[in-house]
Amino acid sequence: MKHLDPRAPLVLDTRELGRRPGSQRQVSRSVPAPADLGIEVLSVPEGAPVELDLRLEAVMEGVLVTGSAKAGLEGECVRCLEPIRDEIAVTFQELFVYDDIRDAEGAEEDDEVSMLQDDLLDLETVLRDAVVLALPFQPLCQDDCPGLCPECGARLADEPDHTHEAAIDPRWAELTKLEQDPTD
Numbered sequence: 001m002k003h004l005d006p007r008a009p010l011v012l013d014t015r016e017l018g019r020r021p022g023s024q025r026q027v028s029r030s031v032p033a034p035a036d037l038g039i040e041v042l043s044v045p046e047g048a049p050v051e052l053d054l055r056l057e058a059v060m061e062g063v064l065v066t067g068s069a070k071a072g073l074e075g076e077c078v079r080c081l082e083p084i085r086d087e088i089a090v091t092f093q094e095l096f097v098y099d100d101i102r103d104a105e106g107a108e109e110d111d112e113v114s115m116l117q118d119d120l121l122d123l124e125t126v127l128r129d130a131v132v133l134a135l136p137f138q139p140l141c142q143d144d145c146p147g148l149c150p151e152c153g154a155r156l157a158d159e160p161d162h163t164h165e166a167a168i169d170p171r172w173a174e175l176t177k178l179e180q181d182p183t184d
């Protein structure tokens with residue numbers, strides 16, 4: 001496990017709760033988005049503000065974090081590549097278990113369990129999972145985006161009447177040329 005930096009924006013200090021079950025703390029802060037907060041085609045740009053509203057509550061085995069996050073999204077339509085700007089609001093809840101309690105129980109390392117480290121917790125994974133889950137797999141600029149013209153790449157939403165002349169069969173094209181040739 002990497003060592004947590006108490007000054008990192010998404011690391012929260014729970015010492016104030018004194019490990020007394022029932023003690024609570026509200027935290028509201030704006031943090032810069034970590035890298036890769038989202039999916040390839042739609043994400044919160046790195047460094048953009050993420051508004052967090054959190055409740056930290058000490059329970060017997062650790063600290064329960066209940067919260068919400070809001071942020072702006074940037075990406076592109078998977079059909080027509082038009083830039084998309086949107087907003088996302090997610091909620092999450094996660095129990096972070098005291099690391100020394102788990103050690104005392106001789107529990108095996110379990111990646112599924114979020115752990116406190118010296119009473120610090122790192123919200124980054126929880127936040128990322130919540131954001132990724134809330135995103136559409138195939139972001140679109142509009143629900144019925146018609147995409148791009150397969151022949152010339154024009155964005156069809158901008159040109160509803162966009163068409164091409166039906167392609168002429170090359171054999172007929174040859175005939176047309178002969179007919180128009182005055183020396184024949």
Ligand SMILES: [Zn+2]
Binds near residue numbers: 077141145147
């Ligand atoms: Zn589109």
Ligand SMILES: [Zn+2]
Binds near residue numbers: 149153154162163
């Ligand atoms: Zn076209």
